[in-house]
Amino acid sequence: MFALHHVQVGTILDIPQLRIPAGKVTCIVGRSGAGKSTLLKLLNRMISPDRGDILFQDTSISQIDPVELRRQVVMLPQTPVMFDGTVRDNLLVGLRFSDRPDVDDASLKRILEVVDLRKNLDQDASSLSGGEKQRVALGRILAMQPVAALLDEPSSALDAGTERVVIERLIAAARERGITIIMVTHSRSLAEQTADHLIEVDNGRCVELTGVQP
Amino acid sequence: MNDVLDISILQMAVAFIYVGAVILIVRIVGIPREMQIVVASLRMTVQLVAAGYVLLYLFDTDAIWLSFLVLAGMETFAVYNAIKRANMPLSPAIKRIITLALPIGTLVSLAFFLIVVVGEHAWRDPRYLIPLAGMIIGSAMTGVTLGTTRLVDGIRTQRASIETALMLGASPQDATRHIVRNAFDAAILPTINSMVGMGIVILPGMMTGQILSGTSPLIAIKYQIAIMLAIMGSVSFTVLILVDRGYRTFFNDEAQLVIPAIDQELMPRKSRTS
Numbered sequence: 001m002f003a004l005h006h007v008q009v010g011t012i013l014d015i016p017q018l019r020i021p022a023g024k025v026t027c028i029v030g031r032s033g034a035g036k037s038t039l040l041k042l043l044n045r046m047i048s049p050d051r052g053d054i055l056f057q058d059t060s061i062s063q064i065d066p067v068e069l070r071r072q073v074v075m076l077p078q079t080p081v082m083f084d085g086t087v088r089d090n091l092l093v094g095l096r097f098s099d100r101p102d103v104d105d106a107s108l109k110r111i112l113e114v115v116d117l118r119k120n121l122d123q124d125a126s127s128l129s130g131g132e133k134q135r136v137a138l139g140r141i142l143a144m145q146p147v148a149a150l151l152d153e154p155s156s157a158l159d160a161g162t163e164r165v166v167i168e169r170l171i172a173a174a175r176e177r178g179i180t181i182i183m184v185t186h187s188r189s190l191a192e193q194t195a196d197h198l199i200e201v202d203n204g205r206c207v208e209l210t211g212v213q214p
Numbered sequence: 215m216n217d218v219l220d221i222s223i224l225q226m227a228v229a230f231i232y233v234g235a236v237i238l239i240v241r242i243v244g245i246p247r248e249m250q251i252v253v254a255s256l257r258m259t260v261q262l263v264a265a266g267y268v269l270l271y272l273f274d275t276d277a278i279w280l281s282f283l284v285l286a287g288m289e290t291f292a293v294y295n296a297i298k299r300a301n302m303p304l305s306p307a308i309k310r311i312i313t314l315a316l317p318i319g320t321l322v323s324l325a326f327f328l329i330v331v332v333g334e335h336a337w338r339d340p341r342y343l344i345p346l347a348g349m350i351i352g353s354a355m356t357g358v359t360l361g362t363t364r365l366v367d368g369i370r371t372q373r374a375s376i377e378t379a380l381m382l383g384a385s386p387q388d389a390t391r392h393i394v395r396n397a398f399d400a401a402i403l404p405t406i407n408s409m410v411g412m413g414i415v416i417l418p419g420m421m422t423g424q425i426l427s428g429t430s431p432l433i434a435i436k437y438q439i440a441i442m443l444a445i446m447g448s449v450s451f452t453v454l455i456l457v458d459r460g461y462r463t464f465f466n467d468e469a470q471l472v473i474p475a476i477d478q479e480l481m482p483r484k485s486r487t488s
Contacts, residue, residue, distance in 0.1 A: 077381060
């Protein structure tokens with residue numbers, strides 16, 4: 001799905017070659033400040049490399065309209081942000097940005113079950129706790145059904161007890177829908193358990209540890 | 215009806231006694247603002263005396279270019295003042311937009327008002343051109359200051375929300391839509407408020423001036439209605455240019471949010487790394 005060739009971002013990242021497969025779960029692990037989030041942001045052009053080329057489905061992303069690319073390669077930041085409106089509005093926000101039709105309430109309720117959030121769709125999103133906001137943010141991915149989802153520490157606001165359950169359910173739902181998941185996580189054990197393809201970023205360099213769970 | 219009741223210099227000076235009384239009260243109450251009141255009163259007096267003589271000269275001369283020169287001076291002052299009163303560091307790109315938006319927005323409105331509404335070569339008559347330009351440019355300047363402040367502050371403080379929207383496939387326009395709307399609302403609010411209270415709470419300066427100088431109130435209100443519509447149009451048009459062009463300065467060609475270097479100094483540094 002993604003192929004990186006001689007990509008460099010200042011002194012933060014230096015990647016001679018890297019491939020990220022389609023339809024799989026790729027986890028990126030590494031120490032804080034190693035360049036993991038930078039790698040994610042490169043993939044949907046939230047930042048641009050100083051050098052090198054990144055291919056998405058065999059086309060250089062510099063040739064793809066950045067807004068169109070981000071509608072196919074959606075990213076969730078580490079700190080979830082809620083927009084004005086209800087839980088429903090926030091689940092649908094990505095579709096609305098893309099001028100796509102809303103998903104019906106029954107589908108949205110199923111999405112809330114996947115992310116283990118027992119809330120009314122009409123509830124004001126600003127009243128949710130940090131963990132609940134993160135679940136809504138994860139639910140956006142399933143509502144949008146992009147080609148690929150870039151998740152930056154998607155369980156950082158979840159408590160340890162529910163972290164694994166929510167992420168495993170999300171990944172299962174993404175696999176059913178054929179969504180490629182590329183996830184940065186601090187939890188090596190979670191990565192090893194869920195990933196088809198594991199990458200370690202260390203001091204700006206990527207080490208591929210593939211075949212952990214083929 | 216047409217007899218203008220002139221007041222003498224002495225009578226005018228008596229008005230300062232009233233200000234003197236206010237200063238005394240302020241002093242007794244213990245609010246240390248005497249100097250500001252004195253300076254503002256003296257500054258206003260000097261500025262208006264100078265303006266009176268300039269207008270007297272302009273009204274007596276046939277050289278229309280002099281009026282245009284004054285108009286250019288007013289626009290320059292308005293641009294300078296709008297930037298200064300924003301009271302925050304602004305990027306060169308935003309300053310350029312203010313410098314273009316104010317003259318374009320105000321001159322279009324002024325030209326429409328003078329040529330289409332009033333007609334009769336009013337645009338060549340300094341008696342119409344200068345005072346009306348003053349009102350239109352002054353209101354637009356306030357609107358631009360408020361609009362700029364809201365826009366720039368909104369983008370700086372809601373960076374996380376804008377970036378999240380971009381990551382979800384929003385265009386820069388969609389990602390900043392609520393900030394742009396807030397900036398526009400804030401900019402036109404004073405004009406809306408003054409229109410709502412007009413004739414009930416406020417008898418505007420131009421109308422009062424016309425009535426005092428002997429013009430029929432019915433003529434005065436027609437002018438006032440037309441000028442208020444011109445002001446509304448001018449503020450809206452100017453601020454629309456400002457916010458529509460302004461938000462774009464925060465994005466590069468790759469639809470990435472770029473906080474200009476001048477802003478980076480004011481914000482906690484956000485690392486590009488994880």
